[in-house]
Amino acid sequence: MSDQTPAFALELHATDGAARTGILHTGRGDIRTPAFMPVGTVGSVKAMLPQSVRETGADIILGNTYHLMLRPGAERVARLGGLHKFCGWERPILTDSGGFQVMSLSKLRKITEEGVAFQSHIDGAKEFLSPERAMEIQRLLGSDIQMVLDECPAFGGSEEVIEKSLALSMRWAKRSRIAFGEQPGKGNFGIVQGGTFEHLRKRSAEALKEIGFHGYAVGGLAVGEPQAMMFETLDFTVPHLPTDRPRYLMGVGKPDDIVGGVVRGIDMFDCVLPTRSGRNAQAFTWDGTLNLRNACHAEDTGPIDTECRCPACRQFSRAYLHHAVKTNEIIASMLLTWHNLTFYQDLMAALRTAVAEKRIADFARTFIARYGERKSG
Amino acid sequence: MSDQTPAFALELHATDGAARTGILHTGRGDIRTPAFMPVGTVGSVKAMLPQSVRETGADIILGNTYHLMLRPGAERVARLGGLHKFCGWERPILTDSGGFQVMSLSKLRKITEEGVAFQSHIDGAKEFLSPERAMEIQRLLGSDIQMVLDECPAFGGSEEVIEKSLALSMRWAKRSRIAFGEQPGKGNFGIVQGGTFEHLRKRSAEALKEIGFHGYAVGGLAVGEPQAMMFETLDFTVPHLPTDRPRYLMGVGKPDDIVGGVVRGIDMFDCVLPTRSGRNAQAFTWDGTLNLRNACHAEDTGPIDTECRCPACRQFSRAYLHHAVKTNEIIASMLLTWHNLTFYQDLMAALRTAVAEKRIADFARTFIARYGERKSG
Numbered sequence: 001m002s003d004q005t006p007a008f009a010l011e012l013h014a015t016d017g018a019a020r021t022g023i024l025h026t027g028r029g030d031i032r033t034p035a036f037m038p039v040g041t042v043g044s045v046k047a048m049l050p051q052s053v054r055e056t057g058a059d060i061i062l063g064n065t066y067h068l069m070l071r072p073g074a075e076r077v078a079r080l081g082g083l084h085k086f087c088g089w090e091r092p093i094l095t096d097s098g099g100f101q102v103m104s105l106s107k108l109r110k111i112t113e114e115g116v117a118f119q120s121h122i123d124g125a126k127e128f129l130s131p132e133r134a135m136e137i138q139r140l141l142g143s144d145i146q147m148v149l150d151e152c153p154a155f156g157g158s159e160e161v162i163e164k165s166l167a168l169s170m171r172w173a174k175r176s177r178i179a180f181g182e183q184p185g186k187g188n189f190g191i192v193q194g195g196t197f198e199h200l201r202k203r204s205a206e207a208l209k210e211i212g213f214h215g216y217a218v219g220g221l222a223v224g225e226p227q228a229m230m231f232e233t234l235d236f237t238v239p240h241l242p243t244d245r246p247r248y249l250m251g252v253g254k255p256d257d258i259v260g261g262v263v264r265g266i267d268m269f270d271c272v273l274p275t276r277s278g279r280n281a282q283a284f285t286w287d288g289t290l291n292l293r294n295a296c297h298a299e300d301t302g303p304i305d306t307e308c309r310c311p312a313c314r315q316f317s318r319a320y321l322h323h324a325v326k327t328n329e330i331i332a333s334m335l336l337t338w339h340n341l342t343f344y345q346d347l348m349a350a351l352r353t354a355v356a357e358k359r360i361a362d363f364a365r366t367f368i369a370r371y372g373e374r375k376s377g
Numbered sequence: 378m379s380d381q382t383p384a385f386a387l388e389l390h391a392t393d394g395a396a397r398t399g400i401l402h403t404g405r406g407d408i409r410t411p412a413f414m415p416v417g418t419v420g421s422v423k424a425m426l427p428q429s430v431r432e433t434g435a436d437i438i439l440g441n442t443y444h445l446m447l448r449p450g451a452e453r454v455a456r457l458g459g460l461h462k463f464c465g466w467e468r469p470i471l472t473d474s475g476g477f478q479v480m481s482l483s484k485l486r487k488i489t490e491e492g493v494a495f496q497s498h499i500d501g502a503k504e505f506l507s508p509e510r511a512m513e514i515q516r517l518l519g520s521d522i523q524m525v526l527d528e529c530p531a532f533g534g535s536e537e538v539i540e541k542s543l544a545l546s547m548r549w550a551k552r553s554r555i556a557f558g559e560q561p562g563k564g565n566f567g568i569v570q571g572g573t574f575e576h577l578r579k580r581s582a583e584a585l586k587e588i589g590f591h592g593y594a595v596g597g598l599a600v601g602e603p604q605a606m607m608f609e610t611l612d613f614t615v616p617h618l619p620t621d622r623p624r625y626l627m628g629v630g631k632p633d634d635i636v637g638g639v640v641r642g643i644d645m646f647d648c649v650l651p652t653r654s655g656r657n658a659q660a661f662t663w664d665g666t667l668n669l670r671n672a673c674h675a676e677d678t679g680p681i682d683t684e685c686r687c688p689a690c691r692q693f694s695r696a697y698l699h700h701a702v703k704t705n706e707i708i709a710s711m712l713l714t715w716h717n718l719t720f721y722q723d724l725m726a727a728l729r730t731a732v733a734e735k736r737i738a739d740f741a742r743t744f745i746a747r748y749g750e751r752k753s754g
Contacts, residue, residue: 043700047707049688072675072700080678080696088692298449301457311426315465319457323420323449330424333707 005185018265021355027185037270043087057345060092066101074140082142094145135179148176162195187214205240215246234264278337297322310342382562395642398732404562414647420464434722437469443478451517459519471522512556525553539572564591582617592623655714674699687719
């Protein structure tokens with residue numbers, strides 16, 4: 001590592017039970033943990049300018065390798081100076097490996113030991129992703145946190161199916177780690193798989209620790225299982241992860257999922273929910289969600305949330321947002337996305353404070369009592 | 378008029394040939410003229426926050442009575458505190474009368490002496506717009522500049538058709554002016570019709586002056602006629618308008634149309650072109666227009682315009698904008714709209730300076746030589 005580049009390292013400031021808070025240092029800046037990462041699928045957090053994303057309080061965003069490898073292409077992004085410069089976001093970016101979207105979006109997939117062949121969902125072009133290519137793409141993008149390629153089995157698979165998939169994912173993790181090599185100020189995260197089977201999660205965590213990563217993700221959750229099953233899986237998985245490395249719960253989630261994840265020792269989250277919901281008239285508040293499409297908002301001069309600091313709440317009424325939703329004005333997506341990302345970041349800030357003040361259990365109870373709880377997957 | 382409310386009055390600072398520059402004072406703030414008014418059809422300048430519209434340099438925006446009367450409805454906007462508060466824009470707003478959209482968007486129109494009956498293009502509801510109702514709606518919205526209801530005949534009508542339509546429009550203008558009454562700090566504009574017939578334009582202008590308005594618009598242009606015919610019509614119409622009142626060329630236009638309008642003594646313009654084009658990958662520059670969808674931009678690391686001060690040009694490459702257009706990201710509409718509105722406002726500022734420095738003819742020549750000229754309608 002060069003003398004100029006800060007080490008990629010987690011600095012823990014406080015713990016409260018399993019919950020932790022601190023700073024994840026990277027070569028491109030610090031990330032306050034627990035952190036929520038807005039999703040910038042193809043190089044834009046939808047309906048937001050990068051400076052607005054930063055204003056919500058985000059320290060890091062996520063980019064999708066699958067989408068970016070298809071358009072505009074990793075080599076093109078590299079020629080244009082890397083993803084940060086390309087999309088106007090100078091702070092850290094985490095990229096996934098592309099594996100999850102290959103499974104959920106592409107056509108005609110064929111998985112072999114070497115990797116996964118698939119057809120682009122955009123134009124049907126034949127593509128191939130191996131652990132080595134997934135890491136090469138993320139390096140070309142200039143990603144600060146690069147995820148190993150893994151296989152993502154659907155929820156509800158038999159133990160035999162999950163075990164076989166896990167074995168492949170662990171072999172791919174090893175190849176990914178070798179391909180990552182050493183990149184000053186950047187990190188390579190392994191992904192714990194194993195479905196909801198305790199012994200498989202343990203086996204996966206041990207295998208990844210043996211390889212040695214800069215951080216550890218929990219994958220294969222938030223894929224349709226009930227919240228209680230997700231929390232139970234975290235309860236028996238997180239204790240097998242090193243305490244001195246960041247822990248990332250992939251694709252999670254609803255606000256109450258995140259609160260439960262922090263209580264169980266997770267440091268990082270990502271989800272399309274605040275942005276996607278924002279484009280679909282849904283607003284998050286401390287009292288649960290609102291659907292601005294509902295006629296009850298048509299003459300409501302109050303804001304979404306009187307306490308919120310975002311432009312949607314400071315400058316516009318629910319009546320206006322309802323009107324903008326009904327008339328399909330782009331400003332509805334812009335304002336509701338901004339609000340939702342602000343809510344998520346304010347929630348993370350409150351969680352960090354609660355851990356620092358050693359009252360996370362109280363905070364979680366109070367939050368759930370007011371917000372409500374997710375009943376199903 | 379109350380002592381607190383500034384008079385609605387045009388203060389001319391300089392003239393150069395027929396061209397003029399100055400300030401139009403209103404109760405809600407000053408408008409630098411010549412002025413371009415971005416169009417905020419249903420209470421939002423599409424893909425822009427109000428503060429961003431202001432940052433481009435706009436002193437006034439336009440709202441469409443037709444759209445707003447259908448959704449959310451004028452009485453509802455009034456109950457919610459007026460259009461300014463509703464849409465978050467505190468500066469002046471001009472509203473049209475709804476007449477033009479009734480003709481172009483609605484179904485089953487029937488025009489009588491009393492007004493126009495039509496069906497909403499949204500849900501087929503039966504609606505009626507009279508001169509009195511058009512003014513009532515604009516008063517309910519709280520508009521600062523309220524336009525008379527007129528009939529807008531299509532381009533290419535016979536002299537007889539245009540003459541008959543004009544007579545009706547002048548009777549409606551009189552009724553509109555009476556309905557407007559006196560509103561401190563606000564203005565009521567008449568609309569000169571008469572197609573491309575010199576004697577009809579003169580007759581229309583004389584009739585409106587006889588009624589007496591706070592400003593005079595030129596209507597019925599930019600409806601498909603060649604640019605030369607529009608300019609010729611301005612050449613024989615503007616001299617019949619009072620010099621001490623603002624002149625507004627409705628629905629115009631392309632940058633070279635605006636330059637030609639300013640040369641001919643027009644003070645105010647509005648057009649959906651910069652916003653609509655922005656949502657369709659087109660960017661305006663001093664060297665003409667660019668289509669960001671074109672593959673030639675895919676690896677261009679330069680901005681749309683190296684001289685431009687907008688966020689699209691300061692922070693993003695043509696390559697990124699091309700990518701955002703191709704992937705249908707909302708940020709493409711946001712950034713290109715912002716750029717185009719900035720270009721239009723910078724053009725207006727340059728025109729104001731050129732008039733003040735008495736070099737508008739040179740400016741127009743130089744502009745057209747670089748930008749190009751509209752050849753057809």
